[in-house]
Amino acid sequence: MNLVGIPFRLDRSRNATVQVFEHLRELIVSLAVGPGTVLPRPQLCEYYGLSLSPVREALLRLEEEHLVDIYPQHQTQVRRIDLAQARQAHFLRLSVELEMVHTLAQRGDAALGRALQGLVARQRACLEAGDLAGFTAVDMEFHRVMYDAAAIPDLWALARSRSGNLDRLRRLHLPMNGKARSILAQHAEIAERIARGDAEGAQRSVRTHLSGTLNAIDALRERYPELLLPVDYRS
Known part of the structure; x- marks a missing residue:
């Protein structure tokens, strides 16, 4: 996963999980982050400047929309188009x-x-x-x-x-x-x-x-x- 050059600014007045979800969803839906891409949680936390909890919750919401596959204790990967x-x-x-x-x-x-x-x-x-x-x-x-x-x-x-x-x-x-x-x-x-x-x-x-x-x-x-x-x- 390479998010270098992709801008993101956290709005402290809004829910952090919602913002991460919306941003990642747009990247996935627009194919800026393609099917098969691994989404390492430590890198996501560093990129968004957040703790693990809101990042994890955002990924769970993406899984509910069938946009990522989460393999417990292993990795999260952008799902191929279903x-x-x-x-x-x-x-x-x-x-x-x-x-x-x-x-x-x-x-x-x-x-x-x-x-x-x-x-x-x-x-x-x-x-x-x-x-x-x-x-x-x-x-x-x-x-x-x-x-x-x-x-x-x-x-x-x-x-x-x-x-x-x-x-x-x-x-x-x-x-x-x-x-x-x-x-x-x-x-x-x-x-x-x-x-x-x-x-x-x-x-x-x-x-x-x-x-x-x-x-x-x-x-x-x-x-x-x-x-x-x-x-x-x-x-």
Whole structure:
């Protein structure tokens, strides 16, 4: 594990365990710390400037999200991407977001549509600048804004807590075969259909949008066999 050059500043007004968890989770989900990486607790304590207790608790939370494997008295290792977990996260998000966009579109909310189109414009600017990290951050904001508009922010938190493996797959998929451009087009379509009150059309757009990465599993497995767990969970 090499965290040299990766900035972190502890906020003494916030819970230390939460901060370590959030920081390590982002490093893992963004693939800055890749599958198979060993996470030595003494090095983590030194890096974060903390005692063992908050670091250990943060690692346990990451294990609960199936992002690390903890081998007692031995080591902690970043888990390879778990397709079973990714598929469950996809099922959860698809179930929620189909109902969510149907509800939003029934309102015919032009103001929400404009806000979402503004986020699409920001995503486009990130892509044109080659900023895939920024592109991904705005992608998350696009969906979060819809959850907030539908008054279901707790379900957004739930979906995020289950989506670590799915998000890692999407990070791998994003640079491939015009994936980013297709995300832009799908987001714009979702925003337009919500604004004009096309509930069924918005649902079709969401179904297409959320299914793209899992439909590319074979290509991802062929390109990155060392990053995915070897068992095929499609059966």
